[in-house]
Amino acid sequence: MHTTAPAPSDERIFRTIAADISASEPQVIAAVGLLDEGATVPFVARYRKEVTGGLDDTQLRLLSDRLTYLRELEARRGTILNSIKEQGKLTDDLAKSIAGATSKAALEDIYLPYKPKRRTKAMIARENGLEPLLRAIQADRVTAPEDQAQNYLTDDVTTVKDALNGARDILTEELSENADLLGNLREFMRQEAFISAKLVPGKEQDGAKFSDYFDHREKWADIPSHRALAILRAAKEEVVTMEIAPDAEVGEPRAIATIAATMNTAGEQPGDLWLRDVARWTWRVKLSLSLYIDLLSELRQRAHEEAIAVFSRNLKDLLLAAPAGARATLGLDPGIRTGVKAAVVDATGKVLETATLYPFQPKMDVRGSEAKIIDLVTRHGVELVAIGNGTASRETERLVGDTLKLLPSGIKAPTKVVVSEAGASVYSASELAAQEFPDLDVSLRGAVSIARRLQDPLAELVKITPQSIGVGQYQHDVDQRRLSVALEAVVEDAVNAVGVDLNMASAPLLAQVAGLGLSLASAIVFHRDLHGAFKSRSALLDVSGLGPKAFEQCAGFLRIRDGEEPLDASSVHPEAYDVARRVISACGRDIRDIMGSGTALRSLRAQDFVTEVFGLPTVRDIFEELEKPGRDPRPEFKTASFTDGVEDIKDLKPGMSLEGTVTNVAAFGAFVDIGVHQDGLVHVSQLADRFVKDPHEVVKTGDVVKVRVTEVDIPRKRIGLTMRKTVDKSQGKAPQGRGKMPNKDKMSAGPKSAKPRNSDAGNGALGAALLNAMKQKD
Incomplete structure (x- = not known):
């Protein structure tokens, strides 16, 4: 934990994270201290509630992610300050601006004028003595710039046009390095830009699966991730050209006017007109392109984050699906x-x-x-x-x-x-x-x-790389490092939420337990094979390489059934066994009689067992665990009953009511296995008789649901389904035909004969609707 006052940069980080995760600064400081000391997120979330004020694993994951970003930001801030200071150009105002930057983009905007760069046209113009010409034009708007330029002709600058072009290059560079202007224009673009896609002539056949993007235009700020990823892929495959720009008739003039306003060019004198021309030139030649790149990067990052979030949610649901249990x-x-x-x-x-x-x-x-x-x-x-x-x-x-x-x-x-x-x-x-x-x-x-x-889905699926499990959208288009980190966190949280049988678990499953990893997990299995089953958690300390710190992190998540210590079968951490025994002693009964009894502890008050070390949250957890030791948070196992006689898409008819299992959930809806070779799609508008913003509000992967067929497209192997109760009796469809089939590409959810078993499995059933998803505006 932190024992000294945090540095100003740390204070800024703690304050920012507190706002991001809806927590107090002391909570953040405590959590950061634990993580910096090597504690894992599952351990902190489960066993350090008193220290963090009860931050859960979701908050802690976000905290960890933001902590990494903000520390990188602070490191970059320090590098920039030192660079400008070494140049002898650091002023109090500049230092204040750098200290106030809240993002990497804002920081780089400020640094642009001071960033070492290759020789530019503006540098050459300055070397040719043309900066005074620019200042003269800015100061004297009445005299024609052409007349003023006559005074700056030299052997290197032989014409008026060359002189004015040099002055323009200097001003263009100054404008493109104006942090306030760039910030304003970037925000303007975020609000007003459209993303447009146009077919590359001759690519109709090769790019048929992207046909709905051959002439597509929508607001940059509103485009959902799956459509953004589809357009990005189409552009990468050179099927379409892509543009991110404001409306040409209204938006572009506003952008140019914003640039001109920084130079106070409201007048109609020759100098004003020339400066406005430079503003127009700067927009079209320099800033529109650089801002396109900025917004393209933001769009890609936003789409990646949303796609990763969808993958993470689906993976969590799949890992925590109901186990059928220990049966042959x-x-x-x-x-x-x-x-x-x-x-x-x-x-x-x-x-x-x-x-x-x-x-x-x-x-x-x-x-x-x-x-x-x-x-x-x-x-x-x-x-x-x-x-x-x-x-x-x-x-x-x-x-x-x-x-x-x-x-x-x-x-x-x-x-x-x-x-x-x-x-x-x-x-x-x-x-x-x-x-x-x-x-x-x-x-x-x-x-x-x-x-x-x-x-046991969890125990088996941890042996497979998450990217191969097949619940992602455009998973191969997103940042693979970021995806890997996010999915590893999901697996770790799922495994530790359920707990692991120490004497039955495989090395891959043990490797996901907090504080272990594959090396220690393999050492545990080797020790178990050599010496037999562990009789107590404390015996873990005999494993080669497993020290007190690793034991602290992992012990509470490991279970030993019928061992020497009954509490080893629970999630009570060994460090709190004394408290648990005090609780048991107060009941006056044998520990085995108490564990699993929902009534034994009702006469006791949790607050009576609070100590200086273990507060009320831990004691309450102990009470709950003694009542239901080793409880599994996963739902009860059940299966869908497929309708007899429905085995192929040809057997389906609109209006049929069926039962199926949700196989995947995306931002635009859910895929359901109804017993034929293709998964059907329940569009988000068809999930309930109310507005649904996020499909995860209604369904998750593995759910058994009742659906009704709304449309069957046999040639393209597509099935439209609804979960709405209201029915258009004449057609057996949802009102206003809102259950229409997706039509975003021809990569259909496809026959299951496609065997989505390789690393591209995530683009199987789900890949269909990502490109084929309904183009529906709510």
């Missing part, structure tokens, strides 16, 4: 020519048996496949069948459904579930999978992964 599971990775890969795992995820079935062309061994499924189910007591949603998914599901009807009497039919297999092939071919299953064929590893991700 048959995983099926569908395929046609290469066969259906099958793997049975027991309740702990251990592989019991694998096989390959050939129920489809060319072998068509339906009976043999049915017999094998029955054999696997009966011998291993299979309770769940997980079917990957790729090629032949529905055909495989139908095969399983028919087969389960043939089970001998007395054998309970397992529940069949279609699960996303996005990223399964990435995992199968990974070094981790090779280490885990060295003797198992790559294709069979995918079936194991599919089975395990039904049992």
Whole structure:
């Protein structure tokens, strides 16, 4: 923690962050101190509530992000101050302006006139003695500039035109380095600029998927991220040309007038007219281009941040999806020519048996496949069948459904579930999978992964790079470093919110626990394999390389079932065990009788157990944990019931009511798996009988929802759905046809036979609507 008074720059940082995260400065100072000491966000959010005043993980993530930016800003501020000071040009007013800059852009605007640069036209003009000409024109507006220029002709400046052009170059540079002017113009552009896209002649066929942007124009400030990313990609692929500029008839004259106003050119004297011409020249040749670049950068950053936020929300929902639980599971990775890969795992995820079935062309061994499924189910007591949603998914599901009807009497039919297999092939071919299953064929590893991700989505999905899981929008267009950092934070928060079984978890899962990382996680697994299961959390300190600091960070998130210390099965941190034991002692009952009892603690008051170290927030958490030890925050497992007879898009008709599972959520709506080869789109306007600004207000990935078909486009493989209750009875559609299909590109949500299992999985179902999303103005 900070023991000395913070520097002025730190005070500025703390004040700014406090406003950004809606907290007080003392809270920010405390949190920054903990993070600087090496504490992790999950640990601070869960176990240092007294210190931070209860900042949650979302606030702490934003705090950490802003802290990095603002510290970089302060470092740059110091560099600029030193540079100008070394030039002998630092004044009190300039120092004040630099100190007052609140963004990197504003800081660089101030620094422009002092920034070392290559030799410019303005420098040459000054060397040729033309700066006095500019000052003369500015001072004397009555005399024609052409007449004044006669006095500045030399061997290097031989004509009046050359003299006036030199004066113009000096003034243009001064204007383009005027921080106040640049700030005003940038704000003007943010409010008034339009983003326009025009088709490059001859690119109609190659760029057909961008057809809705062949002649597109909308306000820069209002364009949603998915449309901005689509235009940026179209421009990158040279399908369209893109422009960011104010309206030519109204906006451009206003921009030029703003520039002219800085020179007080309201008069009609020859000097005023010349200065206004320079203002026009400066806008068209210099500032419009530089501001285009600035706004393009801001647009890209804004679109990236929104896309990353969507990806992060979807990933969190997927990671925290309901686990089916510790039950024997048959995983099926569908395929046609290469066969259906099958793997049975027991309740702990251990592989019991694998096989390959050939129920489809060319072998068509339906009976043999049915017999094998029955054999696997009966011998291993299979309770769940997980079917990957790729090629032949529905055909495989139908095969399983028919087969389960043939089970001998007395054998309970397992529940069949279609699960996303996005990223399964990435995992199968990974070094981790090779280490885990060295003797198992790559294709069979995918079936194991599919089975395990039904049992516990979180434990299995952490083995796959988040970018391969397939819940992003334009994920390969965004800043990959920023995306990676954001997604790693989501995974870390999800894992620590649920907690990890120390004696069952894989190294990849343990690596996401606060304070560990892959190296320590691998050391824990090695120690466990060598010495057997951990009997207590304190035994972690015997692991090579795991010291007190790492133990402090990770211990509370690790669980030990049936160990020597009952509290090790809870999220109570070992540092607070004494408090927990005082609570238990006050009940006068055995700890095992109390843990899990919702009534045992009702006669006690949390405030009676507060100490100098542990305040009321920690004590309340202990009470809650003793009542529900090791509680899982994830929802209860349930599956969608697909409608019989609906297996292909051709089986769908407008007005049909169906049940499905939300597979992805974007800014413009949600994709729903309704049991055919294509996910349908519920546009944001169709999510509820009220205005919905953010689809996440209504649905999240993994939700089971009831939908109604509004439109079916078989040639383009697109399905429009609605969740609205109100119906246009004549057509079975939502009012005013607001459930219309997306038409933003021809990269359709597409048949699931596309197998979105590679690193571009995020542009599978979701990629369709990003380019195909409805062009609807609310």
